[in-house]
Amino acid sequence: MLNIADTLYHWCREARPFALATVVQVSGSAPLPPGTALAVDTDGNAVGSVSGGCVEGAVYELCRQVLADGGPPARARFGYSDDDAFAVGLTCGGEIQVLVQRVDSVDQPHLAVALEEIRRGRPAAVAQVVNGPDDLLGRTLCVLGDGSAYEGTLSGPREDRAVAMQARALLRAGRTGLVEVGGDADTCPERLSLLVHTNAPRPRMLIFGAVDFAGALSRAGRFLGYRVTVCDARPVFATAARFPHADEVVVDWPHRYLAATQVDARTAVCVLTHDAKFDIPLLRMALSLPVGYVGAMGSRRTHDHRLGLLREAGVPETHLARLNSPIGLDLGARTPEETAVSITAEIIAHAHHGTGLPLAHGTGPIHEPMATRGALAGH
Incomplete structure (x- = not known):
């Protein structure tokens, strides 16, 4: 909705x-x-x-x-x-x-409250009963970004608490999904399936390196709904005028900025600097954080050299396995705009576990069904 x-x-x-x-x-x-x-x-x-x-x-x-x-x-x-x-x-x-x-x-007066939060761009979730007893079908419960829930809208306090807990977990993850509650004495006797609609803040795309490729990538990231930050330690290059599509342009050492900013499992970190004094401390930190994607630009030779430096810096192999480098899918890209498409295509494929292969070469359904998210409360 x-x-x-x-x-x-x-x-x-x-x-x-x-x-x-x-x-x-x-x-x-x-x-x-x-x-x-x-x-x-x-x-x-x-x-x-x-x-x-x-x-x-x-x-x-x-x-x-x-x-x-x-x-x-x-x-x-x-x-x-x-x-x-x-x-x-x-x-x-x-x-x-x-x-x-x-x-x-x-x-359902609580619904207007949640919808107002959503239209203002604030985090909120609406849990809607989509399977269960007829008298509960379609009922809703709302959770706001501060964790407060409008309770008493389902069949009792225990049901509300169980649903609110699941909705908060999905809201933290920024996901819309199905959850199952009830069917036991601890929550409620009735088994309920609920579709939790979530509105979370825009995911972040952190672009390090104020280069020409960053301009095209910031535009593509903004188009895809990311809140885009361009960061570079060189003030002459890191200017708002050069990156009009970025939500913010930061002048700081990349690893220092990354240590101070907020990230989550939906954050995409794109390293375009080509400079070891920036890349190594930045990637060492990025690969240790719970971000969704880390990619670094460079040739295969640059990638091999970078891996050696990261190993020398003590980065474990499990962290190095998370690095997408050279960054992007093999689309034959040449221009900054084509490269931005290549990078964002890889980010999309990574987020949705796509293969990156042409659809014409595959078999079976194009869209995988959405899995039940009932286990997210502890995610």
Whole structure:
């Protein structure tokens, strides 16, 4: 639902009832991930999408029906039909399950609070019951960035605490995913499946080295949704005018800046300096941190020499195995812009465990199904 958070916030503030259709399960090559939503208000206005166009008409009519009837949430499954290629379904060959529910903000005032946080760019999570007893289906619980939860919205305090714990874990990781709670005496007797929609701060891309490649990479990183920082110890090169697409330009020694700044498992560290006095202390530190990606630019000869220096500096082999160098995928890139595409393609593949191979050379579904994230509370 976060894809339409701004509109939903205004509808909640206006106390305007609406039907919310949420993708709760995906298999095969479905076009949009779980959590994507379409909403329809009482005037027939629609916002969002659940399939990129394949089944929007059918979902729209189902939303209108749920709004008119005022009944319980409804489920619908859409997939490709070999028997009837013209039936309403996904032309891509995948399958989605959609939950359609009526939302009245007077019954869920906490939802407007969470949506306001999200539209302001602040971290928040909305846990939505997508499988369980009929009287709980579609109910929500919200967790804000400071860890506070709007409790009492599910079936009891124990259920709320269990869901809030899972939602906080997913919010810390910046992930939207399914969690399972209940089915035992310690949490609640009812087994619940919840889709936790999370809005976390933008992941960070730290680019070290104020070179021409950094300009193109900062632009590509910004396009992909990263909060981009360019850092270099040389003030004549590290200027905002040279890197207008970066969120911030820092003049500092790279390893000193990295030691002082905040990183997490989604952070991408890109070392473009080509200078051992910068690279070695920086990479030694970066490879010891819980960041998502570390890449360093240079030829294969430079890479081999760099590895030797890192070993001399005491960097263990387990850390060296995390280094992506030479940085980027083999796309035949030559220009800074092409190189930026090569680097960001590798970052995307690394984040999603992609192969980096042409899709035409593969078999099976293009999109892997989203795994259940129930174990993230201790992640």
